[in-house]
Amino acid sequence: MTPMIVALDVSKHFGPLKALDGVSLEVARGEVVCIIGPSGSGKSTFLRCLNQLERIDGGAIWVNGELIGYRREGDRLHPLSDREIARQRLASGMVFQRFNLFGHMTVLQNIIEGPVTVLRRPRAEAIADAMALLEQVGLSDKRDSYPAELSGGQQQRIAIARALAMKPELLLFDEPTSALDPELVGDVLAVMRDLAKGGMTMIVVTHELGFAREVANRVVFMDNGRVVEQGPPGTLLSTPTHARTREFIAAVL
Ligand code: ADP
Ligand code: MG
Numbered sequence: 001m002t003p004m005i006v007a008l009d010v011s012k013h014f015g016p017l018k019a020l021d022g023v024s025l026e027v028a029r030g031e032v033v034c035i036i037g038p039s040g041s042g043k044s045t046f047l048r049c050l051n052q053l054e055r056i057d058g059g060a061i062w063v064n065g066e067l068i069g070y071r072r073e074g075d076r077l078h079p080l081s082d083r084e085i086a087r088q089r090l091a092s093g094m095v096f097q098r099f100n101l102f103g104h105m106t107v108l109q110n111i112i113e114g115p116v117t118v119l120r121r122p123r124a125e126a127i128a129d130a131m132a133l134l135e136q137v138g139l140s141d142k143r144d145s146y147p148a149e150l151s152g153g154q155q156q157r158i159a160i161a162r163a164l165a166m167k168p169e170l171l172l173f174d175e176p177t178s179a180l181d182p183e184l185v186g187d188v189l190a191v192m193r194d195l196a197k198g199g200m201t202m203i204v205v206t207h208e209l210g211f212a213r214e215v216a217n218r219v220v221f222m223d224n225g226r227v228v229e230q231g232p233p234g235t236l237l238s239t240p241t242h243a244r245t246r247e248f249i250a251a252v253l
Contacts, residue, residue, distance in 0.1 A: 001028070001029060002029075002064060002065040003026045003027060003028050003029070003062075004029045004030075004063070004064055004169065004170050004201045005025065005026065005027040005061070005062070005170070005201075005203070006025075006026050006061070006062040007023055007024055007025045007026075007046075007050070007059070007060075007061045008024050008060050008061070009022050009023070009058065009059035009060075010022070010023045010024070010046070010049060010056050010058065010059035010060070010061060011023075011057060011058035012045055012049055012054060012056050012057055012058075012225075013057055019042045019045040020045055020046060020049065020056070020225045021042075021224065021225035021226050022058075022059070022225075022226060023042070023046055023059075023222075023225070024059075024227065025220065025227060025230075027170075027203060028201075029201055030200075030201055031202075031217045031218065032196045032201075032202045032204065032215055032217050032218075033203050033204070033216060033217065033218045033219075034204045034205075034206055034211070034212035034215075034216040034218075034219045034220070034233070035047075035203065035204070035205045035219075035220045035221075035222060036205075036206065036209070036212065036219060036220070036221055036222070036249075036252070037222035037223050037228075037248065038223060038248055041222045041223045041224060041225065042222055042224075042225040042226075043205040043222055044174050044175075045225075047094065047172045047174050047203065047205060049061065050063070050092060050172060050203070051089060051092050051094050052068060052069060052085050052088060052089050053094075056069070063088065063091050063169075064091060064169055066088065066091075068085075068088050069085065069088075071084070090118075090119075090166060091168060092168050092169065092170050092171070092172055093163030093164065093166055093168035093170070093171045094163065094171075094173075095156070095159050095160055095163055095171065095172070095173045095174070095176050096159070096176075097174055097175040097176065097178045099147070099152070099155040099159040100159065101147040101155055101158060101162070102147070103146065103147050103148060104146075105146075105147075106144050106145060106146055107134070107145050107146075107147070107150075107158050108127065108130055108134075108143040108144065110147070110158060110162055111126075111130040111133060111134070111158070111161050111162045111165045112126040112127055112165065113162075114162065114165060114166050115129065115130075115166065118166070129165060130143075130161070130165060133161040133164055133165055134161060136161070136164075136191075136194070137157040137158070137160060137161045137191050138157065138187070138191070139154060139158065142154065142158070151181075151184055152179060152181065153180050153181075153184030154187075156176055156177070156180065156188045157191050160176075160191055160192070160195075164195075169201065170200070170202065170203070171200055171201070171202050171203075172202075172203050173202065173203070173204040173205065173206070174205050175205055175206060175207070176188060176204070176206070177189065177206065177208060178206075178207065185208070189208065189211050192204070192211070192215070193211075193214070204216070207252055209237055209249065209252055209253065213233045213237055214233075217232070218230055218231065219231065219232075219233045219236040221236065221240070221242070221244075221245045221248065223244050228242050228245060229242050229245055237249060
C-alpha cells in the first residue's frame with residue numbers, strides 16, 4: 001500500500017542555518033509517529049514542510065503518493081501554483097501549540113468555517129458534522145461559547161475538531177499540550193488516543209513520553225535537523241542507541 005508520507009532527503013535552510021539536513025521518513029496509513037528532540041532540532045520545520053507552510057529547498061515529499069509543491073514534466077520539476085498548493089494542503093490537518101481559534105466566532109462557527117467557505121459544503125451538513133465532532137471531543141455543550149470562555153484544554157480540543165472537520169487524511173500535531181496547564185493535558189491526550197485507535201494517521205511532536213510510549217507505533221528522535229534514530233517506543237525510549245537520544249530522554253523524564 002502507498003505510504004501516507006514519504007519524505008526523502010529533505011533539507012530546509014533559513015539563510016545560512018540548516019534547519020533540516022537530509023530528513024528521510026516514511027509514515028504508513030494509520031500509523032502514529034511521535035517526533036521528539038531538543039528545542040531547535042527542526043521538528044516544527046519538518047511538520048511545516050509536510051503541510052507546505054514552508055517550501056523545502058532539497059529532497060522531495062510525497063503525501064499519499066502525490067509529489068507536493070511541484071509538478072513533473074518529463075525530467076523537469078515546476079513549482080505548483082498557489083491554488084494547487086492550497087488543494088494539496090487540504091490532505092493534512094495541523095494542530096498547533098497555540099490553538100489559533102478565531103476569537104470573534106463561536107465554537108460552532110469556528111468548526112464549520114472551513115467546510116463551508118473552503119469545501120463549499122451545505123451549511124446544514126457542516127453543522128451536523130460539527131455536532132458529531134463536538135460529541136467526539138466531549139464538548140457538545142460548548143457549541144455557542146466563544147474561545148475566550150474556554151480553558152486552554154477545551155480550546156485545543158476544539159482546534160482538533162476544527163482540523164477534523166476538513167476530513168484530512170492525516171493530522172500533524174506540533175506540541176499540542178505544551179501550552180496547557182498540567183491538569184488540562186490529559187483530556188487533550190485522551191482525544192488524540194481515541195483518534196489513533198480510530199485509525200487516523202498522525203505525526204505528533206511532543207514531550208509527552210508517556211503518550212508516545214502508549215500510543216505511538218514509532219518514535220523518531222531528531223537533533224540538529226536530522227533524524228538521529230527511530231524505532232518502536234519500547235525500544236527507542238528504553239534502550240536508545242545514541243548518546244544524544246539517551247541524554248535527551250533522561251532530561252525530559
Ligand atoms: P523545533 O520545533 O525542533 O524546536 P524548529 O523547527 O522550530 O525547531 O527550528 C529549527 C531551527 O530553525 C531553529 O534554529 C530555529 O531557530 C530555526 N528557524 C525556524 N523557523 C525559522 C524562520 N522562520 N526563520 C529563521 N529561522 C527559523
Ligand atoms: Mg517546535
